[in-house]
Amino acid sequence: MARVEQIDLNQRRSLGGILVATASLYRSFPLLFALLALAVMAPYELAVLAITGYGPLRHAHEPAGIHWLLLLARASLITPLVSALHMQAVVAIGEGKRPRLGSVALSGVRVLPVVAAAEIMATIGITLGFIAFIIPGVFLTLRWAVVAQAASLEHEGWLAALRSSQHLTATHYRLVFALVLLVDLVAAAVHFGARLLPLGSTSGAVSVAVGIGIDTLIASLSALTLAVLYFDLRAYSDAARSTERMPRARV
Numbered sequence: 001m002a003r004v005e006q007i008d009l010n011q012r013r014s015l016g017g018i019l020v021a022t023a024s025l026y027r028s029f030p031l032l033f034a035l036l037a038l039a040v041m042a043p044y045e046l047a048v049l050a051i052t053g054y055g056p057l058r059h060a061h062e063p064a065g066i067h068w069l070l071l072l073a074r075a076s077l078i079t080p081l082v083s084a085l086h087m088q089a090v091v092a093i094g095e096g097k098r099p100r101l102g103s104v105a106l107s108g109v110r111v112l113p114v115v116a117a118a119e120i121m122a123t124i125g126i127t128l129g130f131i132a133f134i135i136p137g138v139f140l141t142l143r144w145a146v147v148a149q150a151a152s153l154e155h156e157g158w159l160a161a162l163r164s165s166q167h168l169t170a171t172h173y174r175l176v177f178a179l180v181l182l183v184d185l186v187a188a189a190v191h192f193g194a195r196l197l198p199l200g201s202t203s204g205a206v207s208v209a210v211g212i213g214i215d216t217l218i219a220s221l222s223a224l225t226l227a228v229l230y231f232d233l234r235a236y237s238d239a240a241r242s243t244e245r246m247p248r249a250r251v
Helices: 015-028 030-052 064-094 101-131 135-143 147-154 158-169 173-195 205-245
Strands: none
Touching: 015 030, 015 064, 015 173, 015 205, 030 064, 030 101, 030 205, 064 101, 064 147, 064 205, 101 135, 101 147, 101 158, 135 158, 135 173, 147 158, 147 205, 158 205, 173 205
8 A cells, every 4th residue: 555644643732733734634635635524514515405495605593493403413423424534534644544535434434423422412511511601611612622533533432532532631721722712713704704705695506515615624624623633632641641650760
């Protein structure tokens, strides 16, 4: 199998280092990551359009019932699958392999049940946290920021994935907060800018195509960024455990 330039998944990175690594990965395999996200986002957005009449760039908020159904769909299938697919690709690259679309897709689908379960439970907890005066929701968002990535790679069940994410993020809340906030702000800015474009009806072909393209790019970059964050946090955790195992000098 052809070798590719590896990314060091055991390297500890700053916020800037995570962004640089994410950009480097995407630049090296743009078609792969785009197709992995598009294969999930396009059917989802087209299904939403067919059922509700809402395009990806809709301006108005949908009714509460539809909003919660869409949130459930994203939490139970869309976000977990995109995350699982990107994690499998990053692992292959980290091993110096050239990731193949078919093998990455198969690996992602295999871990989807546990990733979906972990994401659903995290979403329920975070939602209840936001209902309880917002601050608990923010805290749980940071605590479970890499739960999908942990579930995808560690293969120990959804509950273990929640605990793993909690452990990895415990002493890095500022880094996680800055990264999550940056990703969300970029996504919001891109969506806002796209809605200002004269694309006609939000359910028209041009608007839908542009919306799917934007959602695909955002979903892909977000999943890839969190994948790099997961390995960064794990590198810090491994380094801390190594330090604890070192024998103390006698005095």
